[in-house]
Amino acid sequence: MPLRKKPPLYLSQEEQDGLRAAGRFNASVMDLVRPHVKPGITTDEINTLVHEYTLDHGHTPATLGYHGFTKSCCTSINQVVCHGIPDDTVLKEGDIVNVDLTTIVDGWFGDQSETFFIGEVSDEARQLVQVTFDSLWKGIRALKPGGTVYDIGEAIFNYATKFGYSVVEQYQGHGIGREFHQDPGVPHFPHPKSRWDVIRPGTCLTIEPMLNLGRRDTVLDRKDGWTVRTRDGKLSAQFEHTILMQEDGPEVLTLTQNGPQEGHQF
Ligand code: MF3
Ligand code: CO
Ligand code: CO
Numbered sequence: 001m002p003l004r005k006k007p008p009l010y011l012s013q014e015e016q017d018g019l020r021a022a023g024r025f026n027a028s029v030m031d032l033v034r035p036h037v038k039p040g041i042t043t044d045e046i047n048t049l050v051h052e053y054t055l056d057h058g059h060t061p062a063t064l065g066y067h068g069f070t071k072s073c074c075t076s077i078n079q080v081v082c083h084g085i086p087d088d089t090v091l092k093e094g095d096i097v098n099v100d101l102t103t104i105v106d107g108w109f110g111d112q113s114e115t116f117f118i119g120e121v122s123d124e125a126r127q128l129v130q131v132t133f134d135s136l137w138k139g140i141r142a143l144k145p146g147g148t149v150y151d152i153g154e155a156i157f158n159y160a161t162k163f164g165y166s167v168v169e170q171y172q173g174h175g176i177g178r179e180f181h182q183d184p185g186v187p188h189f190p191h192p193k194s195r196w197d198v199i200r201p202g203t204c205l206t207i208e209p210m211l212n213l214g215r216r217d218t219v220l221d222r223k224d225g226w227t228v229r230t231r232d233g234k235l236s237a238q239f240e241h242t243i244l245m246q247e248d249g250p251e252v253l254t255l256t257q258n259g260p261q262e263g264h265q266f
Contacts, residue, residue, distance in 0.1 A: 010200060010201070010202035010203065011177065011202045011203075011204065011244075012202075015108075015177075016202070016204075016244060018105075018106055018107065018108040019108045019109075019110070019176075019177060019204055019242075019244060019253060020244070020253055021105050021106065021108065022103060022104070022105035022106070022108035022109055022110035022242075022253075023110040023112075023242050023244075023253025023254045024110070024253070024254075025057065025059060025103055025105050025110060026101055026102065026103045026105075026110030026111065026112055026242070026254055027110070027112065027253075027254045027255060027256045027257070027259075028256075028257075029050055029053055029054060029101050029103060030099070030101055030112060030114060030254075030256050030259060031256050031257050031258050031259065032049060032050075032053050033046055033049050033050060033099060033101075034114075034116070034256075034258060034259060036049060037091070037097065037099060037116040037118070038091070038118065038119075039091060039092055039093050039118050039119050040090060040091070041090070041091055042086075042087070042088050042089060042090050042091070043075035043077070043084070043086035043087055043088075043089050043091070043097070044086045044087055044088055046073065046075055046086060046099060047071045047072055047073055047075070047086035050072045050073045050101060051064070051071075051072035051073075054072065054103055059103050059104060059105050060103065060104040061073065061102070061103060061104075062102035062103060062104050062109055062111075062180055063102055066180065068225075069083075069085070069226060070085065071085055071086045073086065073099060073100060073101050073102075074086075074098070074099070074100040074113075075097055075098070075099055075100075076097065076098040076100070076227075076228075076236075076238070077089065077091070077095055077096070077097045078095055078096060078097075078235055078236075079229050079230045079233050079234060079235060079236060080098075080227055080228065080229055080236065081168055081171065081210050081212070081218050081228040081229060081230060081236040081238070082098070082100065082168075082171055082210060082228050082238060083100075083226045083227060083228050084098075084226075084227050085224055085226055085227060091118045092118060092119075093118060093119035093120065094118065094119060094120065094121055094122065094125075095118040095121070096115055096116065096117060096118070096121055096125050096128075096129060096235065096237060097115065097116050097118060098113050098114065098115040098116075098237065098238045098239075099113060099114060099116065100112075100113035100238070100240065101113065102180065107178055108177065108178060109176050109177065109178070109179070109180050109242075110242055110253060110254055111176055111180070111206050111208075111240060111242050111254070112206075112240045112241050112242060112254035113208065113238055113239060113240040114239055114259060114260070115129050115132065115133075115237045115238055115239060117129070117266070124213065124235070125235055125237075126266055127163070128165065128211060128213050128235055128237050129237045129266055130265070130266045131159070131160060131163050131165060131211060132160075132165075132209060132210075132211040132237040132238060132239055133239050133260060133264065133266070134159065135155075135156045135159045135160050135188075135209050135211060136156075136207055136208075136209055136239040136240070136241065137262045137263075138155040138156055138159045139152040139153075139155050139156045139188070139207045139209065140207060140241065140243060140250055140252065140262075141155070141250075142154070142155035142156075143199060143243065143245065143249070143250045144199075144249065145199070145200060145201050145245055145246070145247060145248070145249065146198060146199070146200060147198070147199055148194060148195050148196070148197055148198055148199065149184050149185075149186055149187070149194035149197035149199065149205075150190055150191070150192075150194035150195045150197075152173075152186060152188070152194075152207055153186070153187045153188050153189045153190045153191055153194055154189075154190040156188045156189070156207075156209045157188065157189040157190055160209070160211050165211045165212060165213065166211070166212045166214065166215055166216035167188050167189050167209065167210070167211060167212075167216060168188070168209075168210035168211070168212060168216055168218060168236070169187065169188075169189055169216055170218050170228075171208075171210060171218070171228065172185045172186050172187050172188065172208075173185070173186030173187075173188070173205060173206040173207045173208045173240070174186060174205065174206055175203070175204065175205045176204055176205060176206055176242055177204055183197075184197035184205065186205050186206065186207060186208075188207075188208075188209040188210070199245050200245065201245050201246055201247045202244075202245065203244075203245045204242065204243065204244045204245070204253075205242075205243060206240055206241065206242050206243070207240065207241060207243060208238060208239070208240030208241075209238065209239070210236055210237070210238045211236065211237055211238075212230050212232075212234060212235070212236045213230075213234040213235045213236070214230060214232040214233075214234035215230070215231060215232050215234075217230070217231035217232070218230060218231060219231050240254075241253070241254045241255070242254045
């Protein structure tokens, strides 16, 4: 038997409503934590806010226990690219920190992240965060029903590299639904294989570009098994949304009330 890829999943209206509710709740968690991400708070305190709010509403933090991850969100500071583990580290003036939230609501997953400034940050950090945010929206706007995952990576890569930033290749966006991570993988660069992944109405995926100030190479922390850092120790930023393709274009399921909207100037 020739090996064949699993057929893509197209969600029914009812299933789409499930995902929509998960995205909406996840976004409300981001709205809850945003005002607290300030100098002096620890990443563990952010984790506790996320954890308790999610449980109070009868939902489940997806990262808790996920392949042994021990916290209810990821917090990635400065040169940490992704999957930082909340701990007693105090956020200090000048840091940038990405908070990545994923919730399970009635079996459906919502996944998003934002990078925050802690007090005043350097111009270098501000511009990196701005371009990363804008590159996410370039990726979203490149999406057309019947287009491919390639279009996303191409748009993000072309935009980011114009500013001299590098795009992380080792970690990608992903299909999402009743599972946290499913097909298709969503590279943030033009990967030839992505030309085969057609995005039809009813497909749901995340876009979550990680841009580095220096080189794209990353190193995984061998002790904790999770924390991913830039190899050169320079800054990295990330934003993420969960996106459902509709007949007339992409629907962003994780838009927040009070967070940065498309076109936001940091
Ligand atoms: N939220 C991350 C993503 O965007 C995954 C985090 S998995 C964890 O795909 F185990 F590191 F929390
Ligand atoms: Co994700
Ligand atoms: Co995420």
